[in-house]
Amino acid sequence: MTGETFKHLIDLSSTLRDKIESQGGNVAYTGYGYHGTEVYVNETLEWQSYAPYLQGWAKVRLENIAEEAHAKGINACVFNAPEILTNSSSIFLGVEVPLYKLMYAIKKHKGDEAYATITKKCSALLKEEFSVDDVLKRLDDYFTNDSILRLKDYSKGWPQHNDADQMLYMRSLSSEIIDMHKDKKKLMTAELSEIIADSCGVAMIDESWKPRHPAQWIGHDLVAELS
Numbered sequence: 001m002t003g004e005t006f007k008h009l010i011d012l013s014s015t016l017r018d019k020i021e022s023q024g025g026n027v028a029y030t031g032y033g034y035h036g037t038e039v040y041v042n043e044t045l046e047w048q049s050y051a052p053y054l055q056g057w058a059k060v061r062l063e064n065i066a067e068e069a070h071a072k073g074i075n076a077c078v079f080n081a082p083e084i085l086t087n088s089s090s091i092f093l094g095v096e097v098p099l100y101k102l103m104y105a106i107k108k109h110k111g112d113e114a115y116a117t118i119t120k121k122c123s124a125l126l127k128e129e130f131s132v133d134d135v136l137k138r139l140d141d142y143f144t145n146d147s148i149l150r151l152k153d154y155s156k157g158w159p160q161h162n163d164a165d166q167m168l169y170m171r172s173l174s175s176e177i178i179d180m181h182k183d184k185k186k187l188m189t190a191e192l193s194e195i196i197a198d199s200c201g202v203a204m205i206d207e208s209w210k211p212r213h214p215a216q217w218i219g220h221d222l223v224a225e226l227s
Contacts (some may be wrong), residue, residue: 002013002062003062003063004061005052005057006078007065007150010076013027020042026075027074028191028210028211029069029076030076030078030204031062031077031079032204033077033079034080034083035059035063035080036050036080036158037080037098037194037218037219038084038217038219039102039104039143040105041101042140046143046152048111048148049151049152050098056159057159059159060158063215066078066214067079067185067206067214072216073114075209076211077208077216078214078216079208079217080215080216081218082219083095083098083099083190084096085193093171094174094176096187097173099193099196100135100139100189101136101139102192102196102224103118103206105221106195106225107223109224110224111149118191118192118195123185125181127180128178132188134180142170145169147166148166148169150166152204195223195227198227199211199222199223202220202226
């Protein structure tokens, strides 16, 4: 969703909104955005984001519009969801990399049985010489790499422009993990994306009716807990 579309929706429906609310009803506006995600790195939840993300400036505009509406007493909230595999995101090689980290969150928040279940599904998609642990080990290396650590400096603001080292490392890792799969059209990220989509749906429905904040981030911890 673009920021301006959200604004048009709120502004152009004002008459209908007033009518519904005057009759005791409730009107809420919900946006599905992206502003990076908290994932587990060395046992700690840490924020990270995709690079480059030029659309990020539109997502900031989306949040600002929700903030303006919220300040006027309008139920408007943008939910910044984790990375998932979609028809659009699949063209951005590397955007899916943090998604693999969800497996650790499932283990931490749902326990060994839930982790074993998702591990079994994901392992069946990998070539025999590779394991889920091989994938997660590469993710640990990725999130502690100097070039990627620069992206995690939120004090510099979001979104950030990328550099060549970041893009080369991210794209190379993405390709390496994809090559571990038996079929490039049947990836672990598809299994994990379903979990995120379901959990985000629950979180958004639960909160959007009377949102406490105009923008909320859904991290891997909440996704795992709701899965």
